[in-house]
Amino acid sequence: MKKLLPRIDFFKLINIVFKIAFFIWFICLIGSIFVLFYVVGVRKELFDKTPNIFAFSFIGLFLLGCLSFLIAVVSLAIYLILKSSKKKQSIFIFFIKLFLVLMVFPLYLIIKIIQPINLIKKITNFSFFTSIKSFKFRPFLRKTFFLLLKIFIFLPVWIFGYLIVGVIIQESLGYLKEPIPIAGTGSMFPTFPKGEGKDPKKLGQQIVGQPGMIRYPNGVVIFGKRFLNYELGRGDVVVVENKKIREMTKKMYGTPSGWVKRVIAVEGDTIEIRGGIVYLNGNPLKEPYTAKPRSTFGQSFLKECKKVTVPKKHIFVMGDNRKGSGDSREIGFIEIEAVSYILPLKDQKGDLAKNWRDTEKDFDESSKIKLDKENYLKLLNQKRKEFGVKELIYQPKLELSAKKRGEIILKFNDFSFEATKSGYTMLKAMTDANYSNIVYGEIPIEGYYEAEELIENQFQFPKTKEFLTDKKFQEIGISEVEGKINNCPTQLIIQHFAGYVPPNYSKEVIESWKKVLERLKEIQPGWLKLKEYNDFYEKHKQDVDRINEIISLRINNISIIVSKMEANQWLNDQEKRMVEADESLANEQDEIAKRLNSEN
Numbered sequence: 001m002k003k004l005l006p007r008i009d010f011f012k013l014i015n016i017v018f019k020i021a022f023f024i025w026f027i028c029l030i031g032s033i034f035v036l037f038y039v040v041g042v043r044k045e046l047f048d049k050t051p052n053i054f055a056f057s058f059i060g061l062f063l064l065g066c067l068s069f070l071i072a073v074v075s076l077a078i079y080l081i082l083k084s085s086k087k088k089q090s091i092f093i094f095f096i097k098l099f100l101v102l103m104v105f106p107l108y109l110i111i112k113i114i115q116p117i118n119l120i121k122k123i124t125n126f127s128f129f130t131s132i133k134s135f136k137f138r139p140f141l142r143k144t145f146f147l148l149l150k151i152f153i154f155l156p157v158w159i160f161g162y163l164i165v166g167v168i169i170q171e172s173l174g175y176l177k178e179p180i181p182i183a184g185t186g187s188m189f190p191t192f193p194k195g196e197g198k199d200p201k202k203l204g205q206q207i208v209g210q211p212g213m214i215r216y217p218n219g220v221v222i223f224g225k226r227f228l229n230y231e232l233g234r235g236d237v238v239v240v241e242n243k244k245i246r247e248m249t250k251k252m253y254g255t256p257s258g259w260v261k262r263v264i265a266v267e268g269d270t271i272e273i274r275g276g277i278v279y280l281n282g283n284p285l286k287e288p289y290t291a292k293p294r295s296t297f298g299q300s301f302l303k304e305c306k307k308v309t310v311p312k313k314h315i316f317v318m319g320d321n322r323k324g325s326g327d328s329r330e331i332g333f334i335e336i337e338a339v340s341y342i343l344p345l346k347d348q349k350g351d352l353a354k355n356w357r358d359t360e361k362d363f364d365e366s367s368k369i370k371l372d373k374e375n376y377l378k379l380l381n382q383k384r385k386e387f388g389v390k391e392l393i394y395q396p397k398l399e400l401s402a403k404k405r406g407e408i409i410l411k412f413n414d415f416s417f418e419a420t421k422s423g424y425t426m427l428k429a430m431t432d433a434n435y436s437n438i439v440y441g442e443i444p445i446e447g448y449y450e451a452e453e454l455i456e457n458q459f460q461f462p463k464t465k466e467f468l469t470d471k472k473f474q475e476i477g478i479s480e481v482e483g484k485i486n487n488c489p490t491q492l493i494i495q496h497f498a499g500y501v502p503p504n505y506s507k508e509v510i511e512s513w514k515k516v517l518e519r520l521k522e523i524q525p526g527w528l529k530l531k532e533y534n535d536f537y538e539k540h541k542q543d544v545d546r547i548n549e550i551i552s553l554r555i556n557n558i559s560i561i562v563s564k565m566e567a568n569q570w571l572n573d574q575e576k577r578m579v580e581a582d583e584s585l586a587n588e589q590d591e592i593a594k595r596l597n598s599e600n
Helices: 008-042 054-082 089-105 104-113 116-124 127-132 138-175 200-205 242-252 373-386 394-411 428-434 450-460 462-468 506-534 536-539 541-566 572-597
Strands: 207-209 212-215 220-222 225-227 237-240 258-263 270-274 276-281 313-319 339-343 439-446 475-485 488-499
Touching: 054 089, 116 439, 200 242, 200 450, 237 313, 258 270, 258 276, 373 450, 373 462, 373 541, 394 428, 394 439, 394 475, 394 488, 428 439, 428 488, 439 462, 439 506, 506 536, 506 541, 536 541, 541 572
Parallel strands: none
Antiparallel strands: 212 339, 220 225, 237 258, 237 339, 258 313, 270 276, 439 488, 475 488
8 A cells, every 4th residue: 555755766856847937926926916006006007907917917927926826835834844854754654744734834844954953962072173173164154044044934925824724714713803884873872982963864774883794694504413603692792684674774764784792592591671671591691781871661562571582593683772773663573684794792891891881880770761851852942942942841731641641551551642532631630730731742752861861852753743843832741650561560651742723713713703693693682572572472482582592692703703813812612512502502593594584
């Protein structure tokens, strides 16, 4: 099985191959430098701007140089191994030696030239006069030249080659970090900064960071099983994208894209949100990366105090800015196949973690966020001013009505304005607070908010922004109400708004009522005169008395209605009932009049 390698026959061939390959490499090196210098230094251009001949020349010289350098190195290594072998050796042993030599070839060459053992012996037996006599200049110069050649050319090229191989291996396994652009939506604040402005579409176009992230899945697949891969872990930042996410991002930002979120729970984990705190497998989770303590609240998929378990091959993700993030709380678990890039938690320490919080007191009652109502009203009025709307005035009675409404909302878990479960509407709450007005409305929101947060959160939604800047409102009252919904602790912030808007009755409506009033006044004397005809009156007393009663009542009611309308004032409930009753009174009046007229 063993084949002996000839030593003498190979030397000349290997030597010739080495010299030719080295010469070609040297020429390619000089040629590449010349082309690069001419394009960049003389023409002052890049290769994409120059004629193709320059790019093709540079690439051709570079590739040919790499090939010739490889041939030169291998041939020289073979030559040195054969030269240093005193005994005949098998091909197998020879290739093992060749592999080991190529691994550390520059160091091997340096050792061969310096010959440290011989050098130590010479130093030990050093004699100045003997050394002078035995010194030969040409061999010394030759050795020095080759030593410098190895140190300053071969060694750097070899190290660079190792780096290239390392990068290729990293790239092949998916561990080479790639810069991933982060949009300025603010959903991952404070880990990544917010963009400038308030328009979601413009924020979605701004890039606020480009962290290096690794591809997922990574590693290598052998016989259907993946090896050397990174396992997703809690706290990792991931890029996820699926159909639901693309639909949501297109709706909000105008362009479909993925999400950058944080992994909170992995396969088999149980997660729950209670009182603004995340509970992972039954234990409260300290989250230094979140924007605020106790700032996590349920959404449509994961509601407050509802426990869910992450299924196989899925994860549960959330943004660090919990009050400004769409995530798994809204759309549910994310399949692992939707993950394309990862930033492991251990790689986030440093620049990305510099804005993280101290979580020591996160679970204390003192960490609950309180709303500064005065500051909130100031910020809200600034917004209204920007929209050209008058400022709101704080009304304590509306605060009381908001408190009463909040207590009932929590008791019945009924957020509907119509109070379909409780029957206790805002109007009833205002009445109980001894307050009334023409226009009114409310905004109930669950959670703990600072003034700036609440303003920012509400003005993200067009309908809420329109409501808050409605010119019909002049007064506001705010109440924070803590309690439980389905035995789950929570807090509501209830805002009650009210205002007066003139009815601005049309001229036609007022004129029509005035004409009716004039007509009634015209006919009233004639109907009253019927009482003077004794025989007729005695025969039709009931109808005569009733028609005169109706006419008098209508004149009285319509006089009040016309007076209010001309003063541009709203009709109260009693006056509204007058309007509703007038039609039936008029019909009854006409029927009686027909009967009485038929008797004449």
